[in-house]
Amino acid sequence: MAAADPLNPLVHVVDDDADFREGLAWLLDSRGLATRCWDSGEAFLRSLRPGDDWPCCVVLLDIRMEGLSGLATFERLKALGWPWPVLFLTGHGDVGMAVAAVKNGAWDFLEKPFQNNRLVDQVLAARQVALSWQDDSRERLRFRQALAALSAREREVLDQLLQGHYNKNIADHLGITQRTVEFHRANIFEKLRVNSAVELAHRMGRYADPPS
Template structure:
């Protein structure tokens, strides 16, 4: 798992080149795009990294690309660059989850530091998302009965009560319980509770 690259989207070739050189010189992988559309072509749910996005571009603007990516489920951190941004635009972008909003001219080193932070953040987010997905998958693999038993185990009910509750025998509850513990990859009810509590 290497940490992702920085994706620079700007229709000004001079800026693309300058930024690409800047990041490369600091050891950050870079890919550049001439337009929002070009990045959308490249993007897939597996794309990992950080976006540096010019606001004002021909065609789709940076803000529009940002919205589009969010709609498509992208969770990449986005740093906006702008020559002459206004306050409402900056506020709206940040409130929608942009990572930062930087006016040109900016300090090169600061930008690289921001990107490096964003890359690290994105990597941990990606891990968390993977954990959540794995948990969801395991949850989905449970049968109806197993889910019903799990709910009641998490509610602290005794097997006897659960059995009564579901109109089945204690022995059957035990079987379901063992199965769901197996599927969820836990050995005790305590572990199960922790697993289910952290992510929600």
């Protein structure tokens, strides 16, 4: 997939109607939103390599297309582990399917014909969600790297902290002095960028690898 500006994620327009696709791209471009158009779900899927770190983006996906339908395209995206918002474009008769898709993980849907301002507002909202997910993904990676870099002793102290033990109890459990526990605790907090045991527990729950 082509490189994108991380502060202005691409909007991928996937629709087999050339006039509609080009008109929608023109509308989004006129509002400062970078776009890339695809004439089929197959074409968009071919641009993705499994396992790639796909750039932050938003997908506008027509629910009915010749060949691979929008719903089938969405299912394949999910199977690939697609992380970014998918917004379905649907006709009146397909609203039920679009609602089901949202319940199955799509971000939202818009019914044709739609007001230009409403569509742009929805895309902007989806873009903000994508940017927040991107920031969260970066913080998760940074936290996991810092966690992996802890020394064996720091990891022991960390495990004790997560069990709610105080410094004196940790010292007794590990056979070290309380001053040494305080030293390791300060290093852990600095490396993991937390200010308290409560914040540490929260970040561990949010960013650390789940137990095997």
